[in-house]
Amino acid sequence: MKTQLENNIIKTERTGPVLFSPYKRGDAIKKAVKQKREDILFEIKDSGLKGRGGAGFPTSTKWMLTAAAKADKKFIVCNADEGEPGTFKDRVLLMEYPQLVFEGMVVGGYTIGAQTGIVYLRAEYEYMFEQLENYLANMREDNLLGENILGTDFSFDISIRLGSGAYVCGEETALIESLEGHRGEPRNRPPFPVNTGYMGYPTSVNNVETLAAVPHIITKGGSWFKKFGTDKSTGSKLFSVSGDCERPGVYELPWGTSINELLEIVGAKNTKAVQVGGASGICVPRSQFDRKLGYEDIPTGGSVIIFNESRNMLHVLKNFMEFFVEESCGQCTPCRIGNIKLLEGVEMIERGEFTFKYINTLKELGRTMQVASKCGLGQSSPNSFISILENFKDEIFHTTGTNGFNGKAGK
Amino acid sequence: MKEKLRAPKAQQPLIVEKPTLEDGIGSKVTVEINEKKVQVLFGQTILEACKENQIHVPTLCHHPDLCIAGNCRICVVEVEGMRTLQTACSFPITAPIKIKTSSPMVRKARRHIIDLLLSEHYGECYSCVRNNNCELQTLAKEYGVDSYTFGHVQEPVYEVDLSSYSVVRDMNKCVNCRRCVRTCIDLQEVGVLEAIGRGDKTHIGTFLEKPLADVICINCGQCINRCPTGALRANDPSDVIWNAIDDPTKHVVIQTAPSPRAAIGEVFGLEPGKSFTGELNTALRRIGFDVVFDTNFTADLTIIEEGTELILRLYKALVKKEQVALPQFTSCSPGWVKYLEHFYPEYIDNLSSAKSPQQMFGALIKTFYAQKKGIDPKDIVSVALMPCAAKKFECNRPEMVDSGYKDVDFGLTTRELGQMIQEAGIYLPEMPKSNFDDPFGEASGAGLIFGATGGVMEAALRSVIELVTGKKVEDVFANADITPVRGFEGIKYAEIPITEVGPVPKLLQHLVPDWNWLKGATLKIAVAHGTANAKKIMDDIKAGGKFSECHFIEFMACPGGCLGGGGQPIPTDEEIRKMRAKAIYDEDNSLPVRKSHENRHVAEIYDVFLTDGPCGHISHKLLHTHYIKRGKYIA
Structure with missing residues (x-):
């Protein structure tokens, strides 16, 4: 943990193909406000940019739907509720590259016809608040924000709102509920926020990293962006790497990088497993390290947690399940009670008091949770349960003595 | 757009703008439910569409009176092309989708849930x-x-x-x-x-x-x-009531409100919409209650007391130019009374000081009735059969002891009485009919309709119109059905112009000399049911809006009025409440006396017991009360 923090706090020269490539403050706004909204949409569409929060919804589609919705007010919300365990890339972007994030919001606001942008900043990032506010003040001074931006008839401003701590508020509808002052709980969808969002107005909720990519696409073009990554996963991705490796930290790598390559870069040795996508992601065993990071193979919001040979995968799983039991919003049945049952299952295995029949029933329950839960939290919380029990069954069910597992398993 | 609701958006109904012309192009969508093509209205939920096509989809968190939540997930169905299952209760149909309500995945998910x-x-x-x-x-x-x-x-x-x-x-x-x-x-x-x-x-x-x-x-x-x-x-008191019934030294009295009799059939598995007044009386006697009284009697008395109070307030305001609290609010609904005490304590002077019919009866049973029958009031156990949960609180209000004893000992709900009847081995619907006991044996239809929203207002108007104008109410409203205050609209408003006045009836002669001061006036009234609607009126009054000019407003805490009360059989929805209302209005229609002031027992009680008349000293001691400014902050 200590190394992790040091690696992120000490500002070294960051290099990367897209986000960490050179950019001159204000360029994107200057260029965008002279363009037609359709042209910007076309450029974003051409770039193939997809949501960087993890779900990978095409940004151009989201913006197009919001732009098409009829309403006298629209909002663009920057989802800076970075809460997925093992993710800390947005922190770097907000601290070191605020120009990218805010200018992305201005361009997005211009494109969808919004007058207001809201940054939903996770409560733990309160320390950034003042710095970000100062940055916004500077933008206003330079007329990159506020009334009639750069002499055009486009007016747009950004405010920063602090979250209240719940993991689920990273889910876009729960985030909107929270913004409105309610208990942070996901809404029914449809209707989607692009139609009925913040205060009932069309709202586009975008991840910090998605917005940060926009200024580069505007200034350098969609086809330049497309040069990086793969066919379906264009551009680059920030990876928050933590766990058993020599150089944890934030890395910008093109999509399509294999896990093996990533492990090489960060100096990971004797790696047994890599958890990609945080607690709600999947756990990849060594035999699959040639798989590629990208929407076609392993989609991710950027969290990479590395486990070496010394780690007990059952403990890892227990840790994740404890997290979900606590962080479920408690609204829908499959997620609220289902996660408790999965955790109980892990504890049964830990004690060696289980039957395989019941564990299989729990896997079935996990599949129900994936399809019947109200939001992405419940839909993805069984992922690690299913993937760890599947990929590490030899270790979990068939080893004896070590790992706190007494080997008296029922058959 | 629907009006704004206070619930979080996560729990609000879906807002889909429906095409205005139902049969216009594009207003219908053809969907496939379980491989059968059906036409449904644009924006309808899957659940509604299934219901219309006789396809059962189980629900749990869904309730027809409430906004959509979609959180139990029991109503999940498969929608072709969607990765996850969708909740039928919340999914609006806006495209020609294919739905499966009972696929293996759906059944397994429901069973898991x-x-x-x-x-x-x-x-x-x-x-x-x-x-x-x-x-x-x-x-x-x-x-x-x-x-x-x-x-x-x-x-x-x-x-x-x-x-x-x-x-x-x-x-x-x-x-x-x-x-x-x-x-x-x-x-x-x-x-x-x-x-x-x-x-x-x-x-x-x-x-x-x-x-x-x-x-x-x-x-x-x-x-x-x-x-x-x-x-x-x-909070069920039936065990203690059984004990009282089984105790030979106790004289157990029960009064029954109008709404339970219109709903108790539901406890026995019957369809809503039929009253069991006579059958209920017999059943109560067979259970062991010593006498059975009709709360409608004190409902009539309430009309006289509350109506007189209103006339006095108007007289003070219009003739004597004194400061009085207007509009006057009804005080029959203990839920509403406590709502006002908490949320609008500054308006408690507007509440009629007249007690609710239950509490009036309680005070009379342990005084007038006890004297008449020569029973020591301490041996009387007074039970009130009510459609209401709040009546249990009301009878326990510390100030409700004007008879010298606790005026009403127990509030019993329709559900709880239904249970007692079953326990006694009685099948209510097949009971022979019998009447209420004297000396309060007669009650009017006006008292009966207290059970429905607008009923108190209608009962009051039937009397006020006749007592003030001297005309028959039937000449103003056909069959004495005052329809502007009927129905389930959340807030009702009506104006009754007083074009002519008659002589002051004997009962009120000591209070007002003549009615001339009311000639040409327009009586403005309103009715609200459900405290959400009450809130709207109160906020309007606070803002000095149209309701602040009203003279008299009926408030009921429960949607539908007492017939939708918290003690009534479960389930409830608007259809059921409408059927109960119909049962009540049908019974009113069949009664010989339909106006409170024509109830001869009421006249009698003013002759022999409440001798200084409506709102007189005795009446004030026994039939009126005061309220507490509770506010929202409770230590």
């Missing part, structure tokens, strides 16, 4: 007040649950909250459907119940987890009516 709910649900069905009337039980039966796949709670986790006179909360049986939350916040706008904690700690609780008696609960009991399980129930 039921098993999960049962794993958190403490207790066994046979020891539950909702046995055979429980939606969770029905679901378990529907899906053939024969074992607890994911376990079952062995020990209760929460302490049962017995603090309230009206509502008992046993959170061990709660399945977190949040119907009570939506009822309290959205339907009633009281907001006592809310989801607290997250994840495995999520539960329904009150402000600072205080007991229900120490928060601003108005005791309306609407949450009980909408709870799918036995987590919420009324």
Whole structure:
């Protein structure tokens, strides 16, 4: 943990193909406000940019739907509720590259016809608040924000709102509920926020990293962006790497990088497993390290947690399940009670008091949770349960003595 | 757009703009449900579409009176092309989709959800007040649950909250459907119940987890009516009542309100919409109640007292130019009274000081009736059969002891009496009919219609119109049905111009010399049911809007009025409430006396007992009360 923090706090020269490539403050706004909204949409569409929060919804589609919705007010919300365990890339972007994030919001606001942008900043990032506010003040001074931006008839401003701590508020509808002052709980969808969002107005909720990519696409073009990554996963991705490796930290790598390559870069040795996508992601065993990071193979919001040979995968799983039991919003049945049952299952295995029949029933329950839960939290919380029990069954069910597992398993 | 609701958006209905012309192009969508093509209205939910096509989709957190939540997930269905299952209750149909309501995936998910709910649900069905009337039980039966796949709670986790006179909360049986939350916040706008904690700690609780008696609960009991399980129930006094019945030294009296008789058939599995007044009287006597009185009698008395009070207030305001609190608010609904005491304490002077019919009767039974029969009031046990949970609180208000004893000992709900009747081995619908006991044997249709929203107002108008104008009310409103104040519209408003006046009747001659000061005036009245609607009127009055110019406003805490009360049979919805209203109005129509002032027993009681007339000293001592400025902050 200590190394992790040091690696992120000490500002070294960051290099990367897209986000960490050179950019001159204000360029994107200057260029965008002279363009037609359709042209910007076309450029974003051409770039193939997809949501960087993890779900990978095409940004151009989201913006197009919001732009098409009829309403006298629209909002663009920057989802800076970075809460997925093992993710800390947005922190770097907000601290070191605020120009990218805010200018992305201005361009997005211009494109969808919004007058207001809201940054939903996770409560733990309160320390950034003042710095970000100062940055916004500077933008206003330079007329990159506020009334009639750069002499055009486009007016747009950004405010920063602090979250209240719940993991689920990273889910876009729960985030909107929270913004409105309610208990942070996901809404029914449809209707989607692009139609009925913040205060009932069309709202586009975008991840910090998605917005940060926009200024580069505007200034350098969609086809330049497309040069990086793969066919379906264009551009680059920030990876928050933590766990058993020599150089944890934030890395910008093109999509399509294999896990093996990533492990090489960060100096990971004797790696047994890599958890990609945080607690709600999947756990990849060594035999699959040639798989590629990208929407076609392993989609991710950027969290990479590395486990070496010394780690007990059952403990890892227990840790994740404890997290979900606590962080479920408690609204829908499959997620609220289902996660408790999965955790109980892990504890049964830990004690060696289980039957395989019941564990299989729990896997079935996990599949129900994936399809019947109200939001992405419940839909993805069984992922690690299913993937760890599947990929590490030899270790979990068939080893004896070590790992706190007494080997008296029922058959 | 629907009007703005206070509930969080996560729990609000979907807003889909429907095409204005229902048959116009594009207003219908052809969808496939279970491989059958059907036409449905644009924007309809899958659940509605299925219902119209006789396809059963199970629900739990969904309730027709409440906004959509979509949180139990029991109604999930497959929509072709979507990765996840969709909740039928919340999914609006806006495209020609293909739906499967009973695929293997759907059935498995539903079964899992039921098993999960049962794993958190403490207790066994046979020891539950909702046995055979429980939606969770029905679901378990529907899906053939024969074992607890994911376990079952062995020990209760929460302490049962017995603090309230009206509502008992046993959170061990709660399945977190949040119907009570939506009822309290959205339907009633009281907001006592809310989801607290997250994840495995999520539960329904009150402000600072205080007991229900120490928060601003108005005791309306609407949450009980909408709870799918036995987590919420009324505070049941029937054991003590049985003891009193079995005690030969006690004289057990029961008064019955109009609404229970219009709904009690439902407890016996009958369709709503039929009154069992005569049958109920017989059943009560067979159970062992010594006498059976009709609360409608004191409803008539309420009309005289409250009507007189209104006339006095108007006289002071218009003739003597004194400062009086107008509009006058009705005070029959104890839920509404407590709502006002908490939320608008600055308006308690507007509340009629007349007690509710239940409490008037209580005071008369232990004074007038006890004297007449020569019974020591301390030996009388006075029970009130009410459709109401708040009446239990009302009879326990410390000031309600004007007879020298506790005026009413127990409030009993329709549900609880239904249980007692069953316990006594009686099948109510087949009972012979019998009448109420004297000396209060006669009651008017005006007292009867107190049970429906607008009923108090209609009863008051029937008398006021006749007493002031000297004309027959039938000449103004056909069949004396004052239709402008009838119906289930949330807020009703009417103006009654007084074009001519008649002589002052004897009963009121000592109070006003003549009616000339009312000639040419227009009586402005309003009716609201459900405290959410009451709130709208109160906010309008506060802002000096049109309702601040009203003279008289009827408020009922419960949607539909008393017939939708918190003590009535479960389930409830608008259709059921309409049927109950019909039963009440039908019975009113069949009665010989339909105006409170024509009730000869009422006239008699002013002759022999309340000798200084309506709003006189005796009446003030026994039939009137005062209220408490409670406010929202309770120490």
